[in-house]
Amino acid sequence: xxxxxxxxxxxxxxxxxxxxxxxxxxxxxxxxxxxxxxxxxxxxxxxxxxxxxxxxxxxxxxxxxxxxxxxxxxxxxxxxxxxxxxxxxxxxxxxxxxxxxxxxxxxxxxxxxxxxxxxxxxxxxxxxxxxxxxxxxxxxxxxxxxxxxxxxxxxxxxxxxxxxxxxxxxxxxxxxxxxxxxxxxxxxxxxxxxxxxxxxxxxxxxxxxxxxxxxxxxxxxxxxxxxxxxxxxxxxxxxxxxxxxxxxxxxxxxxxxxxxxxxxxxxxxxxxxxxxxxxxxxxxxxxxxxxxxxxxxxxxxxxxxxxxxxxxxxxxxxxxxxxxxxxxxxxxxxxxxxxxxxxxxxxxxxxxxxxxxxxxxxxxxxxxxxxxxxxxxxxxxxxxxxxxxxxxxxxxxxxxxxxxxxxxxxx
Ligand SMILES: Cc1cc2nc3c(=O)[nH]c(=O)nc-3n(C[C@H](O)[C@H](O)[C@H](O)COP(=O)(O)OP(=O)(O)OC[C@H]3O[C@@H](n4cnc5c(N)ncnc54)[C@H](O)[C@@H]3O)c2cc1C
Numbered sequence: 001x002x003x004x005x006x007x008x009x010x011x012x013x014x015x016x017x018x019x020x021x022x023x024x025x026x027x028x029x030x031x032x033x034x035x036x037x038x039x040x041x042x043x044x045x046x047x048x049x050x051x052x053x054x055x056x057x058x059x060x061x062x063x064x065x066x067x068x069x070x071x072x073x074x075x076x077x078x079x080x081x082x083x084x085x086x087x088x089x090x091x092x093x094x095x096x097x098x099x100x101x102x103x104x105x106x107x108x109x110x111x112x113x114x115x116x117x118x119x120x121x122x123x124x125x126x127x128x129x130x131x132x133x134x135x136x137x138x139x140x141x142x143x144x145x146x147x148x149x150x151x152x153x154x155x156x157x158x159x160x161x162x163x164x165x166x167x168x169x170x171x172x173x174x175x176x177x178x179x180x181x182x183x184x185x186x187x188x189x190x191x192x193x194x195x196x197x198x199x200x201x202x203x204x205x206x207x208x209x210x211x212x213x214x215x216x217x218x219x220x221x222x223x224x225x226x227x228x229x230x231x232x233x234x235x236x237x238x239x240x241x242x243x244x245x246x247x248x249x250x251x252x253x254x255x256x257x258x259x260x261x262x263x264x265x266x267x268x269x270x271x272x273x274x275x276x277x278x279x280x281x282x283x284x285x286x287x288x289x290x291x292x293x294x295x296x297x298x299x300x301x302x303x304x305x306x307x308x309x310x311x312x313x314x315x316x317x318x319x320x321x322x323x324x325x326x327x328x329x330x331x332x333x334x335x336x337x338x339x340x341x342x343x344x345x346x347x348x349x350x351x352x353x354x355x356x357x358x359x360x361x362x363x364x365x366x367x368x369x370x371x372x373x374x375x376x377x378x379x380x381x382x383x384x385x386x387x388x389x390x391x392x393x394x395x396x397x398x399x400x401x402x403x404x405x406x407x408x409x410x411x
Contacts, residue, residue, distance in 0.1 A: 002297070002298075002301070006073070009070070010069070010070055010073055013055075013066075013070055013073060013074060014073050014074070014077060016050065016052065017052060017073070017074045017077040017078065018077055020046070020047060020050055020052055020078075021077050021078060021080060021081060023046070024043060024081060024085065028040060028042075028043065028085075029081060029082065029085070029352075029355075031207065032084050032085070032206055032207025032208070033082075033204075033206050033207065033355055034206070035206050035207060036207075037207045038162045038163060038198050038207065038209055039088070039121070039160060039162055039163035039207065039208065039209035040084070040085060040088050040207060040208075041121065041163060043085060043088060043089075044088050044089070044118050044121060045118045045119070046118070047089055047118055048062070048092075048116070048117045048118015048119065049118060051064065052074065052089075053089070053092045053093070053115070053116050053117070053118055054092040054093050054096045054112075054115065054116035055070060055071045055074060055093075056068065056070075056071055056093065056100075057096055057100050057112065057116055058100075061100070061108055061109075061112045061113045061116055062112075062113050062116035062117040063096075063116050067304070067308040068245060068303075068304035068305075068307045068308050069301070069304045069305055069308055071093065071245075071249075071304075072245065072248075072249040072300055072301065072304045075089070075090060075245075075246055075249035075250050075253070076249050076250070076252045076253040076256070076297075077253060078090075078250065078253065079249065079250035079251065079252060079253020079254050079256075079257075080253045080254065080256065080257040081253075082204075082205070082254065082352075082355060082356060082359045083204065083205040083208075083250065083254070083359035083360070083362055083363060084204075084205045084206060084207050084208035084359070085208075086246075086250040086253070086254075087159050087205070087208050087250075088121075088159075088160070088208060090242070090246035090250065091115075091121070091122060091123065091124070091159065091160060092115040092116050092118075092122065093242045093246060094124055094239060094242045094243050094246065095115060095122040095123070095124050095168045095239075096112055096115060096116060096122075096242075097238055097239050097241065097242045098168055098185060098226055098227075098235050098238070098239050099111055099112040099226065100112055101235075101238055102185075102226050102227035102234070102235050102238070103226055103227075106223070107187070107223075107224075107226065111166065111187055114165075120165040120166070121160055121163055121164040121165050122160070122164055122165070122166055122167070122168060123158050123159060123160035123161055123164040123166075123167050123168070123209075123213075124158070124159075124167070124168045124239070124243075125155035125158050125161075125167045125168065125169045125170070125188075125213050126138075126155070126170055126236075127155060127156055127157050127158070128140065128153065128154060128155055128156065129154055129156045132157070133368070133369060133371075133372050135170070135236060136179035136180060136183070136233070137179065138170055138171065138172050138183050139153060139172065140152065140153025140154070140155065140169065140170065140171040140172065140215065141153055141171055141172050141173075141175065142171035142172065142173050142184060142186065142220070143173070144173070144222070144229075145219075147221065147222050148219045148220060148221055148222060149171075149173070149184075149186065149219075149220045149222060149224075149225065150217050150218065150219055150220075151169065151171050151186065151188065151193075151215045151217075151218045151220055152215050152216060152217055152218070153171060153215050154212065154213065154214050154215070155167075155169065155212070155213040155215075156212045156213075157200070157210055157212075157366075158196070158210065158211055158212070158213050159208045159209060159210050160208065160209040160210075161196040161197070161198070161209055161210065161211030161212065161213050162196060162197070162198035162209035162210075162211050163209045164196075164209070165189065165190065166187050166188060166189045166190070167187070167188045167194075167196075167213060168185060168186070168187060168188075168226070169185070169186050169187075169188045169213075169215070170183050170184070170185055170186075170232055170236065171183065171184060171186060171215075172184075173229050173230050174230050177230060180233045181230050181231075181233070182230050183230065183232040183233065183236075184225060184226075184227075184228075184229050184230055184231065184232050185225070185226040185227060185232040185235045185236075186220050186224050186225055186226065187220075187224040187226065188215065188218060188220055188224070189224075191218070192218070192219075193215060193216040193217050193218035193219070194213070194214075194215060194218055195213070195214040195215075195216065196211055196212070196213045196214075197211050197212055198210070198211045199211045199212050202362075203358045203361060203362070204355060204357075204358030204359040204360075204361065204362060205358075205359050205362050237313070237317070240317075240320070240367075240368065241307060241316065241320055243367040243368070244320045244321065244323065244324035244367050244368060244373075245300070245303070245304065245307075245320055245323065245324070246367075247324050247327070247328060247363050247366070247367045248296075248300045248303075248320075248323040248324045248326075248327035248328065249300055249327070250363070251296070251327040251328045251330070251331035251360065251363055252293060252296055252297050252300065252327055252330075252331065254331050254335065254356050254359060254360055255289070255293050255296075255330060255331035255334035255335060255360075256293060256334075257352075257356060258334060258335040258338035258339075258353050258356050258357075259286070259289050259290065259293065259334050259335075259337075259338055261338060261342070261351055261352075261353060262285075262286065262289075262337070262338035262339075262341040262342060262346075262353075263286055265341065265342055265351075266282050266283070266286065266341050276341065282341055285337045285340065285341055286337075286341070288337070289333070289334040289337045289338070292330045292333060292334060293330060293331075293334055295326075295330070296323075296326050296327040296330040296331075297327075299319075299322060299323050299326055299327070300323045300327055302319070303316075303319040303320055303322070303323040306319055307319075307320070314380050314383065314384070315380065315384070317376055317380055318376065318377050318380035318381060318384075321368070321373040321374075321376040321377050321380075322373070322377055324367065324368065324370075324373055325370045325373035325374065325377070328360070328363040328364045328370065329364060329370065331360050331363065332357075332360045332361070332363075332364060335353060335356050335357045335360050336357065338353050339353050339354070339357060
């Protein structure tokens with residue numbers, strides 16, 4: 001983090017999280033990576049016990065009423081543990097957003113408070129086998145029958161599926177309606193018809209419980225509907241803020257972890273009788289990596305400030321997407337550079353860089369692929385520029401022949 005601009009409260013929070021991160025058993029990370037542990041429930045319980053989950057939510061539901069500016073500091077620290085643990089850590093922040101903003105008081109007491117306290121585990125189920133990018137093409141169905149909804153469909157790649165106590169599921173409640181006005185969000189607890197299995201031989205991010213969810217005519221009480229029927233578009237857009245901000249902040253922690261290893265290594269390891277850091281090819285990689293990491297951190301931090309300040313949703317959407325895309329791609333480059341600096345040993349499991357590299361590959365895919373981020377960024381930016389009046393200096397005129405409009409041909 002940028003030391004000089006951190007508040008005292010943020011420094012204390014960071015120290016608390018660092019203490020927690022230090023307490024995480026190394027064996028847990030190894031067991032998760034080896035798929036010996038299917039889900040790190042003790043880790044989540046401990047984070048909750050320390051009051052470190054869902055920091056943004058009100059104290060009455062177990063949070064600390066902090067802002068994004070604070071939460072990204074905590075997430076960066078947890079990020080050094082890798083994607084699976086960081087994801088388990090941020091899930092209450094993601095699912096909690098839907099409950100906190102759109103849930104009623106009973107729903108908050110029943111589901112928000114327990115996940116923020118680490119007593120229950122939630123999972124979010126958006127992605128379907130037919131595709132994740134096209135969220136509004138959701139095919140899972142929910143039909144109302146009396147005081148219940150009957151849900152059927154499949155979701156895949158659901159983190160925590162193997163172990164969670166409940167799922168936040170998006171399903172279509174109006175099969176003939178417009179895509180943006182026909183999906184609803186439900187809390188689905190484990191019970192008859194809810195089948196979830198630990199699945200997939202993942203490249204990295206193992207041990208996070210990622211699995212498939214099959215819903216076979218599951219009767220879900222109507223009071224488990226979050227927000228309004230057919231109104232989940234708003235919930236989805238809102239949830240994408242924590243979804244992507246947490247990926248962005250965690251990425252910085254992962255890049256930082258690898259870069260520190262490479263920096264120390266290049267100060268000790270010698271080649272041709274010189275420390276590696278004496279070769280420009282090595283030290284400039286360190287320079288480029290730390291510069292990129294600081295730039296990513298700066299963007300994530302500025303985005304957090306803008307969200308906390310209540311920026312308009314469209315600009316926030318662009319900034320959040322930029323932060324997610326840039327931070328995750330930066331982490332990938334930094335970890336790749338770090339591996340290169342270590343040479344052959346970096347490619348082995350003597351150092352954790354290979355695990356971080358495997359983990360980081362995922363974060364450019366999940367929580368909205370980076371192509372989808374680019375789609376959002378350009379869309380919002382075109383809208384912003386084309387809607388703005390040319391009231392500021394029109395720089396287009398600052399050319400000698402600017403007035404020759406006959407040369408400004410567009411078709
Ligand atoms: C380990 C893991 C954990 C996950 N955890 C969860 C979870 O907890 N909950 C959850 O709901 N999902 C989760 N996901 C799903 C993840 O978010 C999706 O995989 C992701 O959104 C992409 O969806 P897809 O895999 O169906 O790819 P597709 O949507 O099929 O996309 C395939 C490719 O096409 C590109 N593409 C698609 N549409 C466009 C477009 N319009 N313009 C440009 N390019 C496009 C994509 O960028 C991508 O490169 C997880 C995935 C993995 C692998």
